[in-house]
Amino acid sequence: MTEVSEKRTDLPWGEITDETIAYAAELLGKQLRRDRMAGWVTEVNIDAIRHFAEGLGDRNPLWRDPEYGKTTRWGATLAPPTILYSVDGTTVAPRLAGVQWLYAGTDWVWYDVIKRGDAFDAPAVFYKQDVKGGEFAKRWLLQTGHIKYIRREDGALVGEAFGKCARTPRGNALKKEGTQKYKAREEYQYTADEIFEIEKAQVEEGPRGADTLFAEDVNIGDELRPIVKGPLTSTDMVAWYAGWSGAGPYGGAHGDAVRYRTRHQDFHISEKTGARESAGRGHLERKTGEDVGMGGAYDIGPQRISWGVQMLTDWMGDDGFLHTLSATVSRPNLLGDTTTWHGTVAGKDVVDGYHLITIDMYADNQRGEKNSKATATVLLPSKTDGPVVTPIPRNLTEGK
DSSP states (O other): OOOOOOOOSSSOTTOOOHHHHHHHHTTTTOBOOOTTTBOSOSBOOHHHHHHHHHHHTOOOHHHHOHHHHHTSTTOSOBOOGGGHHHHBOOOOOOSOTTOEEEEEEEEEEEOSOOBTTOBEEOOEEEEEEEEEOSSSOSSEEEEEEEEEEEETTTOOEEEEEEEEEEEEOOHHHHHHHTOOOOOOOOOOOOOHHHHHHHHHHHHHOOOOTTSOOOGGGOOTTOBOOOEEEOSOOHHHHHHHHHHHTTTGGGTOSTHHHHHHHHHHOOOEEOTTTOOEEOGGGGGTOHHHHHHTTSSSSBOOHHHHHHHHHHHHHHHHOTTOEEEEEEEEEOSOOBTTOOEEEEEEEEEEEEETTEEEEEEEEEEEOTTSOEEEEEEEEEEEOBTTTBSOOSSOSSOTTTTO
C-alpha cells in the first residue's frame, strides 16, 4: 500500500488536479480520524433518541415513549435506524483543501435493532475514490467511506454504511467553468389549498404501531402512505442539527471552529465580511447557499434520507425490521421546498427463512422535481414462520 505522506501545504487550494487527486488517494484503505465527523452520540440514551426523533418530526412511540417500548416484542425503547448518523455522520471526504463536499447518498445495512442504552464504536475507512465529470462540473470526485457500527457491550456489528460525498469546485469556480448546475431561484409561493393539503398530510401521518403487518398480506404494487416534509424552514434545520450532530461536522463553534478551519482548510470566505466561515452556513443562509453553487439555503443529505426511513418504519410497524437501504440524493432541497417521499412494493422473497419485502422509493418536491431515490429491504413477520429474529446473520440481499 502507498506510504501516506506528511500533510502538504504546497498544493493548490480549492482545485481538483492530478496531484491533489493522488494526494487524497494516499488515504485509501486507511482508518480515518473522526474527531469532528463522529461522536455526537456514543451512547443511545433516552435523550439522544428523543432529540433525534424530534429533529425529524417523527412521533413514533417506539422511540418516544419508554413505557410503550416495554409492551412490544422488543421489550425496550428503540431508536430510529438512522440515529447511527449521529454516531458517525458517514461523511468521508479527506484532503482536497478548499474543495467543497456535497453529500450524495448512503448504502446502509442493519443487522439488529438499536436499543436504548446501546453504546457504539464506529471505525471509518476511506473505501473508494472515483473521478467523475459531467454537467455539474468538468471534473469532480466521488469519495466513499465505509463505517462499521460496533456495539461495545458484545462487539456485535449492528450496522454498516457506505457514505458517498461528491467533491466539487465551489460556486465561483463552477461559474468560471460555465458548469454551475443549480441556479438561484425565488422561494415557491404556495396557494392556500396547497398549504392545507400539506398540513393535512402531516397531521394524518403516523406509525402502524402494534397492528402487525405480515408478509403474506403485502402484495407487489402496494403503495406506502407518502410522508411529507415542508415547507422546509430554518427552524426545521436547527431541530435536525440538534438531534444529529450540532455544529460538529463544520468544526464546532467559536474557537473550535477556528482551530478546525486552520487544520483542515475547510471553509467558505464570505464575500460580505471577508471572514472565513463554515461552508455549512449554506444550509441556513440563502446567499451562502448560492455562493457555493446550490441555488439557495438547502437541507442535509442524511436528514432527507432519514425522512424516507420514517416512511418505512411507519409502514412496517413495531414488528418489522429495516434491513437495507440504498439512497441517493440528487439535487438540493431548498428552504421553502416541500419534499414528499413515495414508496411502492417492488418484490417479495424468502431467504434463510426471512421474508424480504423490496421497496422502491423516490422523493419529489412541490414543483414535481425528483430529488432523491432509494431501494429498501424490509423484513416482516410471517403467519407461518413467525416473527423477525435479530440479529440478522448476514446481508440477506447479497447474491439474490
